[in-house]
Amino acid sequence: MxxxxxxxxxxxxxxxxxxxxxxxxxxxxxxxxxxxxxxxxxxxxxxxxxxxxxxxxxxxxxxxxxxxxxxxxxxxxxxxxxxxxxxxxxxxxxxxxxxxxxxxxxxxxxxxxxxxxxxDTAFHATIGDAAATYALPAEWRARWTLRRYGFHGLSHAYASRRVAELLGAPPDAPDGLRVVTCHLGAGASLAAVLSGRSADTTMGFTPLEGLVMATRSGTVDPGLVLWLEDHAGTPSAELGEALEYRSGLAGLAGTSDMREVLSRAAAGDPRAVLGRDVYLHRLRASIGAMAAAMDGLDAIVFTGGVGENSAEIRIRAAAGLGFLGVRVDESRNAENGADDYDIGADGTRVRAFVIAAREDKQIAGEVRSVLAR
Missing domain, CATH: 3.30.420.40 (ATPase, nucleotide binding domain)
Known part of the structure; x- marks a missing residue:
């Protein structure tokens, strides 16, 4: 920039x-x-x-x-x-x-x-039609621009650019570099970043789609929501409030704080174990989907409050990604360093990093870029 x-x-x-x-x-x-x-x-x-x-x-x-x-x-x-x-x-x-x-x-x-x-949506404007289009009636899509927008773009843009720097790729043209950025916080999303451009992401028309989050449901069957409205008589406003504020980890484990979820799960609390495992199942499956969108993977990045601070979530997520070539070194992962750092095991093909979320740097860079035109 x-x-x-x-x-x-x-x-x-x-x-x-x-x-x-x-x-x-x-x-x-x-x-x-x-x-x-x-x-x-x-x-x-x-x-x-x-x-x-x-x-x-x-x-x-x-x-x-x-x-x-x-x-x-x-x-x-x-x-x-x-x-x-x-x-x-x-x-x-x-x-x-x-x-x-x-x-x-x-x-x-x-x-x-x-x-x-x-x-936050701008980074995902490069997503192709196949990834952005919902299979809805054409007249609906034309009238209301119903499509997947994606969010957390400022975080995904910074994290993918920063990991390219750490890997020694050209900052403005990391040709062929395939990165999955995992923004894991109260809100959570993934992005498939190919050659510095977003190729796919987990959030969609709204920030409700995709991963299990602190209080948001992530992806659910729309038929389930319609059933609750039609057969259980649940008002749409109540459905929206529940999906946004009373679902996710809060709905599964009774708390939206990942630290408390993991602590209770370690003590054998069944609700916390379920919350942790559902969260990780969706996370691993979605990382696999992002890698598929790029025909492979060169690096994975963890960022955001949970991504940066939970060594347990990182090691458990990586444990299900060996088929992609992801392997995390337990001692490096446990360090929780202050700076951006590599947590990958020696000799692994896919590199793994923890990157501090710095949307402020991304925004400042974009401001300077606009003013320099």
């Missing part, structure tokens, strides 16, 4: 907090704050106070969850782009309003600083 001498304020609006980080031209974090946002928006006075304490800020990068088919790359924000982002609210009703609230609040403090929208 092109670099300019720019200090970038990275704005990440989450479900209950607003994360602000200032990155220097060398991607060092020079200032930051995590502000509470209990109703989806942080207090404007707190935002102003934080930003005014940060010192130099030349540009702003906003993480925006959904770019739909409008935005397949980062874009300089103007009034038209803001309207475009707002028009996608129906596709991400839980996330888009928070991003817009943060955009407006930060712009009020820094009206002269260029602001760039960086989209």
């Amino acid at each position: 092109a670099r300019v001498d720019t200090h970038v304020l990275v704005v990440n609006a989450g479900s209950s907090s607003l994360k602000l980080r200032v990155l220097s031209p060398d991607d060092e974090v020079t200032a930051g704050a995590d502000l509470p946002a209990p109703r989806g928006a942080a207090d404007s006075a707190d935002i102003r106070k934080a930003i005014e304490s940060f010192g130099r800020v030349d540009a702003v990068g906003h993480r925006v969850v959904h770019g739909g088919t409008l935005y397949a790359a980062p874009v300089l924000i103007d009034a038209e782009v803001r309207r475009g982002i707002e028009s996608l609210t129906d596709l991400a009703p839980l996330h888009q309003p928070k991003s817009l609230a943060a955009l407006d609040a930060v712009s009020a403090v820094l009206p002269g600083a260029p602001a760039v929208a960086c989209f």
Whole structure:
């Protein structure tokens, strides 16, 4: 990515907090704050106070969850782009309003600083039609653009680029490199990254599809959902709330905290054992599917809160991937190093890494790239 001498304020609006980080031209974090946002928006006075304490800020990068088919790359924000982002609210009703609230609040403090929208869906815009298309009636797909968008793209983009660096591949053209990036956190998804471009991913039209997550169900049979609505009389709003907030590990094990799940499973708690095993079964199966999308695998990356911090999940996941050539060294895996590190066993064909999730670096790089055009 092109670099300019720019200090970038990275704005990440989450479900209950607003994360602000200032990155220097060398991607060092020079200032930051995590502000509470209990109703989806942080207090404007707190935002102003934080930003005014940060010192130099030349540009702003906003993480925006959904770019739909409008935005397949980062874009300089103007009034038209803001309207475009707002028009996608129906596709991400839980996330888009928070991003817009943060955009407006930060712009009020820094009206002269260029602001760039960086989209979590954009990295997956390169997915081919075979992977992106749902087998639904053509008139539905034409009317509503029903397709698989994928999410966590900023994390997948950074992790795949970082592992290419560690493997010595050219940073802008890692030709032929086949990487499965595993973003495992409260939300979780995989990406098949071929030659630096997303070829497939596990999340789809919404972030509910794919892996078992902390409170989200991941993929379920749509017929099951229809049965609950038609035969059990479950209202659609209740179905949505249950699939989003009361499923996943929380529904299986009674807790959404992977650390607690593993601790209880080690003590023989049957619900926790089931939760752990269902999580791993779906994870291993999906890694296999991502490898198949690239006709093989050269490296696997674990990132995100669970991916970075749970040596047990990494070793158990790898234990079912020997057929792909994945083998993890137990002592390296147990180290939980502070930096990005290799956990693969010596002599294995497929390399395995733990990479710290740094969406802030990815966003700062995208901001500089847009400004350098």
